[in-house]
Amino acid sequence: MPSSPSLAEGLAAGEGRVVSGHGRRLLVESAEGARVLCHTRGKKSEAVVGDRVRWQASGDEGVIEAVLPRGNLLYRQDEWKTKAFAANIDQLLVVVAAEPVFSESQLARALIAAADASIAARIALNKRDLPTFAVARERLRPYEAIGIEVLELALKRDPGDAGARLAPLLAGQATLVLGPSGAGKSTLVNLMVADAKAQIGEVSQALRTGRHTTTATQWYWLDATRTSALIDSPGFQEFGLRHIAADRLAALMPDIGGHASECRFYNCTHRHEPGCGVLAALGRGEIAESRYRIYREILEEL
Numbered sequence: 001m002p003s004s005p006s007l008a009e010g011l012a013a014g015e016g017r018v019v020s021g022h023g024r025r026l027l028v029e030s031a032e033g034a035r036v037l038c039h040t041r042g043k044k045s046e047a048v049v050g051d052r053v054r055w056q057a058s059g060d061e062g063v064i065e066a067v068l069p070r071g072n073l074l075y076r077q078d079e080w081k082t083k084a085f086a087a088n089i090d091q092l093l094v095v096v097a098a099e100p101v102f103s104e105s106q107l108a109r110a111l112i113a114a115a116d117a118s119i120a121a122r123i124a125l126n127k128r129d130l131p132t133f134a135v136a137r138e139r140l141r142p143y144e145a146i147g148i149e150v151l152e153l154a155l156k157r158d159p160g161d162a163g164a165r166l167a168p169l170l171a172g173q174a175t176l177v178l179g180p181s182g183a184g185k186s187t188l189v190n191l192m193v194a195d196a197k198a199q200i201g202e203v204s205q206a207l208r209t210g211r212h213t214t215t216a217t218q219w220y221w222l223d224a225t226r227t228s229a230l231i232d233s234p235g236f237q238e239f240g241l242r243h244i245a246a247d248r249l250a251a252l253m254p255d256i257g258g259h260a261s262e263c264r265f266y267n268c269t270h271r272h273e274p275g276c277g278v279l280a281a282l283g284r285g286e287i288a289e290s291r292y293r294i295y296r297e298i299l300e301e302l
């Protein structure tokens with residue numbers, strides 16, 4: 001898969017990349033690798049982690065003049081509003097585990113958001129050492145069927161194996177890591193990012209949060225040459241989909257959308273229409289019931 005312009009193009013002088021922060025205080029890394037606390041100048045310069053920006057020094061700090069064109073943009077949502085949280089992502093790695101039991105709906109939502117942003121996605125199923133692993137593995141069959149690779153890992157129990165399999169997949173890419181609490185995201189970041197603790201410390205100091213566990217999205221470099229990155233972000237459960245048009249949802253779920261051409265009506269919503277190819281496929285057991293239920297659930301929200 002080709003790299004996004006984010007990593008392949010690099011940065012010119014006067015340009016930087018947002019590596020952490022939110023709102024109007026952002027930590028920007030210059031083309032030379034120096035990190036500078038920057039402020040934004042109103043709506044036009046509102047940036048998120050991963051954004052390439054044009055910035056100018058102003059004393060010890062900096063001002064963001066403009067956000068450079070984005071390869072893509074991802075959103076999160078809470079009950080009231082949708083907000084962008086990461087840009088210029090090459091691929092998504094969803095980390096789930098045998099335990100705690102993960103929500104398939106949250107997993108599906110993350111994959112829909114990735115498909116909408118044209119980002120490749122993989123699933124890492126962690127805690128292979130637990131007896132409940134087989135059940136979790138079975139729940140991921142429909143995802144494998146739509147072409148999503150499932151990596152079976154034991155990040156803590158067998159870090160050597162996990163590291164060796166992850167490294168080539170992460171090389172040269174900006175990878176967003178998402179997943180529910182307790183799945184093993186921090187274990188993964190600490191395994192793959194040698195100086196993760198130092199990078200966290202640097203960010204919390206620059207943003208003066210006074211804590212060493214950042215709750216916001218953060219960009220980590222995997223290598224000294226800054227060619228591969230992991231983006232760690234909390235909030236798996238609030239993936240923003242409300243910007244997606246309802247009639248595009250099926251296309252973003254290939255196992256559902258793949259049958260839409262068999263529907264009698266071109267604008268079929270696959271709920272109750274006569275001659276619906278999706279409902280027919282569901283009846284034949286060709287679409288997993290959980291997947292159809294999630295389709296209906298998200299459709300009601302759009």
Ligand SMILES: Nc1nc2c(ncn2[C@@H]2O[C@H](COP(=O)(O)OP(=O)(O)OP(=O)(O)O)[C@@H](O)[C@H]2O)c(=O)[nH]1
Nearest residue numbers: 127129154155156157180181182183184185186187
């Ligand atoms: N049995 C088992 N436990 C693991 C494995 N990998 C991680 N864990 C444990 O799972 C727990 C959660 O791991 P974390 O890496 O903190 O999970 P997280 O996804 O960062 O969770 P949040 O920070 O709450 O979002 C920890 O107690 C880890 O030690 C594994 O391969 N096997």
Ligand SMILES: [Mg+2]
Nearest residue numbers: 184185186187
């Ligand atoms: Mg964590």
Ligand SMILES: [Zn+2]
Nearest residue numbers: 263268270276
């Ligand atoms: Zn239909």
